[in-house]
Amino acid sequence: MVDFYDQKKIILVTFGIILLISALFVPAAVFYPAKVVTITPEAEIVGTSFWSLVLGGAGIVLIAASLFIAALIERPLKSWLLAGAVAVIGLVSIAFSLGDYYYMTRDSFTYNPPLSFNSSTYTWEEFERVEERLHKEGGTSSIESVAYYFHDGDMIEFSSGRIFEMHSSLARRVEAAGGEFTRIQPQ
Incomplete structure (x- = not known):
């Protein structure tokens, strides 16, 4: 044994x-x-x-x-x-x-945050505005973070990840649906 x-x-x-x-x-x-x-x-x-x-x-x-x-x-x-x-x-x-x-589809953006099992899906009309914050280093600007604001008061902010690959397409769809796009330049 x-x-x-x-x-x-x-x-x-x-x-x-x-x-x-x-x-x-x-x-x-x-x-x-x-x-x-x-x-x-x-x-x-x-x-x-x-x-x-x-x-x-x-x-x-x-x-x-x-x-x-x-x-x-x-x-x-x-x-x-x-x-x-x-x-x-x-x-x-x-x-x-x-x-x-x-992830993003043709009609909406779905987000399930860390430490949660509940996802939220937002249509493009539900976006109030998109903010893109830039970072300047050595004469070149790059995206530091993006923030998405919704009409219901929710806000989602990303500072890294694949969101940067979909960000320009997402921002264009939000603008086409009547939302605002703001680019914040470093001082």
């Missing part, structure tokens, strides 16, 4: 190490493409926040930690309860990672 138990520990630790290593690339290599594939085919560009990648990696690390806990703590009930709790937190973190996205 001792040999089987030691083999079980080795297997758990081995899978834990594999998960630790994969935590570095799985959020970008697996989770992001999974979002792109599962989101509506009408989506022109799908984006996600930096926090999505961090939460996905942290979730995988927590699941790896649960395997280490199960293998290294000698008291079976205590180890499996603690490992189960850590694994559940890891799975919730991965769920938040998978639920963090934004």
Whole structure:
């Protein structure tokens, strides 16, 4: 029985190490493409926040930690309860990672923020204005952040990500629907 138990520990630790290593690339290599594939085919560009990648990696690390806990703590009930709790937190973190996205279709913009499972969809007529803040360095200007304001009082601001790829198209659609576009130059 001792040999089987030691083999079980080795297997758990081995899978834990594999998960630790994969935590570095799985959020970008697996989770992001999974979002792109599962989101509506009408989506022109799908984006996600930096926090999505961090939460996905942290979730995988927590699941790896649960395997280490199960293998290294000698008291079976205590180890499996603690490992189960850590694994559940890891799975919730991965769920938040998978639920963090934004995309644009011909008719609307959909945003599901980090740490939320509720997305909001805005038609172009619901946008009040778009603000583009520029940053000047060495004589060249670049976009520092973009902010989208809605008639209902909501505001979404992005400082990085694929939103910059869809921003000009999004701003044109907002303007065509009667919204304002403002470019804020650095002083």
